[in-house]
Each structure stands twice: as structure tokens, then as C-alpha cells.
Amino acid sequence: MSKVIDHSRKFFSLAFVALCALVLFTPVIRAQTFTVIHSFQAGADGFAPDSGVTLDQGGNLYGTTSQEEGPGTVYRMTRKNGSWLFAKLNNPYGFLSLGRVVFGPGGALYGTTQYGGNGGCTELGCGLVYTLRAPQTFCKAVLCLWPTGDAYTFPGFGDLGDEPGVVDPVFDTAGNMYGTTIHGGNGSGNVWQLTRSNGVWTATSIHDFNGNDGSSPQTGVILDAQGNVYGTAWQGGPHGNGTVYKLVNTGSGWTFQVLYDFPNAADGSGPSATPIMDAAGNLYGATFVGGVNGGGTVYELSPNGGNWNFQVLYSFTGSGYNPGPLLSLSFDAAGNLYGTTFLGGAFNLGSVFKLTHNNNGSWTMTDLHDFTNGSDGKNPISQVSIDSSGNLFGTTSAGASNYHCEDCGTVWEITPQ
Numbered sequence: 001m002s003k004v005i006d007h008s009r010k011f012f013s014l015a016f017v018a019l020c021a022l023v024l025f026t027p028v029i030r031a032q033t034f035t036v037i038h039s040f041q042a043g044a045d046g047f048a049p050d051s052g053v054t055l056d057q058g059g060n061l062y063g064t065t066s067q068e069e070g071p072g073t074v075y076r077m078t079r080k081n082g083s084w085l086f087a088k089l090n091n092p093y094g095f096l097s098l099g100r101v102v103f104g105p106g107g108a109l110y111g112t113t114q115y116g117g118n119g120g121c122t123e124l125g126c127g128l129v130y131t132l133r134a135p136q137t138f139c140k141a142v143l144c145l146w147p148t149g150d151a152y153t154f155p156g157f158g159d160l161g162d163e164p165g166v167v168d169p170v171f172d173t174a175g176n177m178y179g180t181t182i183h184g185g186n187g188s189g190n191v192w193q194l195t196r197s198n199g200v201w202t203a204t205s206i207h208d209f210n211g212n213d214g215s216s217p218q219t220g221v222i223l224d225a226q227g228n229v230y231g232t233a234w235q236g237g238p239h240g241n242g243t244v245y246k247l248v249n250t251g252s253g254w255t256f257q258v259l260y261d262f263p264n265a266a267d268g269s270g271p272s273a274t275p276i277m278d279a280a281g282n283l284y285g286a287t288f289v290g291g292v293n294g295g296g297t298v299y300e301l302s303p304n305g306g307n308w309n310f311q312v313l314y315s316f317t318g319s320g321y322n323p324g325p326l327l328s329l330s331f332d333a334a335g336n337l338y339g340t341t342f343l344g345g346a347f348n349l350g351s352v353f354k355l356t357h358n359n360n361g362s363w364t365m366t367d368l369h370d371f372t373n374g375s376d377g378k379n380p381i382s383q384v385s386i387d388s389s390g391n392l393f394g395t396t397s398a399g400a401s402n403y404h405c406e407d408c409g410t411v412w413e414i415t416p417q
Helices: none
Strands: 032-039 053-055 061-065 073-080 083-090 109-113 128-132 148-153 177-181 190-197 200-208 221-223 229-233 243-249 254-261 283-287 294-304 307-317 337-341 351-357 363-370 392-396 410-416
Touching (some): 032 083, 177 221, 200 243, 200 254, 294 337, 363 410
Antiparallel strands (some): 053 061, 061 073, 128 148, 177 190, 190 200, 229 243, 243 254, 351 363, 392 410
8 A cells, every 4th residue: 555645744844933134136037848748647657756857868867756556666758759758667675765766886776765675663664775777688578677676774773774865875986875864873863885895785874963963864965076975964953953064084984074054044944955066166055944035045055274154045935844945956067056946936836946156156046937736746856957958857746636646746847948
């Protein structure tokens, strides 16, 4: 039996109060071509896609749904003759595939599930990392499933923890894998590393959160060129509003540093989005609540010697549970930022936005699409993926009601004008 998720509470809400004024930029609205390229039906295709899609070099889309009749699905979408063909790849051995699948060593797809596996956290397990690989022989069947397997099962109740959230695995140059759990270590979550030897993955916790340095990381991490790890904890820190952190591999262990502790709601609260990094080493991220208008913020952290300078780039207007961006931002080739808001927009059902970096250092927000809960869906948790032609892709976690379910969700494309 499928487990129905209340997406408005999938990320826990924070209480916030706007405390001081920030410089805001007037939104600019311009025409875009918005197209729904798949509406989920709650059948073999699943429903409730939460985290967006991954692009391969051929422009094919890969994604996950958190709900099917059991564990959710992994799917691929291929463009052919101007249309998109949808194919289910398999059901991972777990429940709640909240994060995307990503390509790892050897061309296999890797993903995480929040439950599943053989850990003893609940009757549903503690979560796992799974793999899928394209069939090695030609498949003549209409439905050609990709072989799937478990790379690692989280044991729970201890150092390695349980429940990866919306975690896209990432890999270093040696092929080691990194991510987070919500309840690892001392119960406040952790950052883990998986190393592979003779085909077996071994897990190590490289940091256990203690609350004061952050807690309950909801998303994954990124790596810089030196192999340093960056991420966010959506709660905790001295002020309880979340933190941005860095882990440095010293050769004999990992050194943890809090880069920014969100001191008040004006800066934003709940930095669930994994930060992204530009070529200069600046970090960009988002909070899903707070800011002077209550709808979350987009922020920049710039290295300055041994310190980091924090700046709010934009504050969204919003209200309700988790109105702002929940997942990572994305860069285009010109250095502009893209993302989605869970609520907000003209109908308070979510939006797709662009932040353009101006020559004077300011940023201008463009509203690319406001979701209506019609055929376009609603409540995008998705990050935005951008192909080589500048087309944008993402998902809505709900909406697009049909005979099978009220909140099945969609995959969408925006073609710039």
C-alpha cells in the first residue's frame, strides 16, 4: 500500500519573525514557454516527484518519484520527434526516493531512499543507497527494467544513523561517495562517506552534529576541487535557525567549521538547500522561511581570508509552511541563478524564478512561472536543471489531479524566449 505524504510538512516548518529591513529588488516578469512534459498517473510511473531531474550528455532526463505501490520509481524521459517518451527504469529497494538519481563511477545511477533496507529503525527500515545500471544486453521487451541493487543500508541507532533526506549522492575523484542522514551520530544527524573496496561499500561518519553546530541536515553536500565538503543543517546552531558548514580532510581526519550561523529571521531560517559554488569559491544557497517578507531568502557566502562574508541577495514574499526554496539553486552559463519556491508566486502554489547578476553587483529577480494547480501542478520542491540549449526542467511534487490521485505531480520544461 502506498504511503501518502503531506508534502507541506515534508520539511519541518520554523517559526519566524522579520526583524529588520533588507534591500529588495523588484521582480521582472517576462514571457516564457512553459510545457508539462509528463503528468504522473499513480500507476507504474508512480507519483509525487520531489527533487527534480538529472540530465545526461544526450539531454535525457532521469528522476524519481517518492510514491508508487510501495517504494517509488526511477524513470527516464527521452525526447523524440519533438515529444518526450517516459520509461520506468525500476523500483529501488526502499521507500521514499526523495532525492534525484545521479551518475557515479562506471556510469551507474545512484540514489538514496529515506526508508527501506534491513536496518531496525522502523518496520520500513532506516534508508539505503541504491544503484541502477543499464542492461548489458539488448532488450526486446516494451518494458526494459534496469537491474538494481543496494550499495549500502543504513543501520540506524548509532554513528552511521538513518533516514537520508533529499540526498543526491556526490563523489570525489577517488570514487568515494558522500551524503547526510537526518538522525545519525548523536541523533542530530551526520555527514557520511562511503568508500569502496572489492565491490563492497564501507561507511564512515565524518561528522556528527551536536545541535550547537547544526542539526537534522535535510539535503546532501557538495565538494570543491580540493575535496572539501560543504553543506547545510536546517536547524540548530547557536540561534537555532540553521548553519552552513565546511569539512576539510586533513589526511588524518576531518576538521569541521561553521561558515555561517543564521542569527535572525531577517537573514532567513531553515537553510535546507545544499549550497552551490561558483568558480571564485563563493557559495550560494537558500532558506525556505524568513527574510524580511517571510518567504525565504537567497544568500551568498564569500570567502574573505579565514572568514566568510554573508549577503542576502533576495527575500521572497510568502506565508504558510515552507513557502520558499527547499532545494539547491542552479547556475546557467552566464552565472545567473535559478530555483523554485514551494509556495509563493501569484497563486501561493509555488514558482520558478531566475536571479540575474547585474554589472553593479545587484541581482534582479524574474518570475518565470507561477503554478496554478491546474495541469501544471503545484508545490515544486524541485531544483532546476538546465540543458546545453538553456532549457529548464523540473518537477512539481503535487497537483495535476486526475482520476488516479489528487496530487500526482508533473515534469515540466521552460524554454526561454
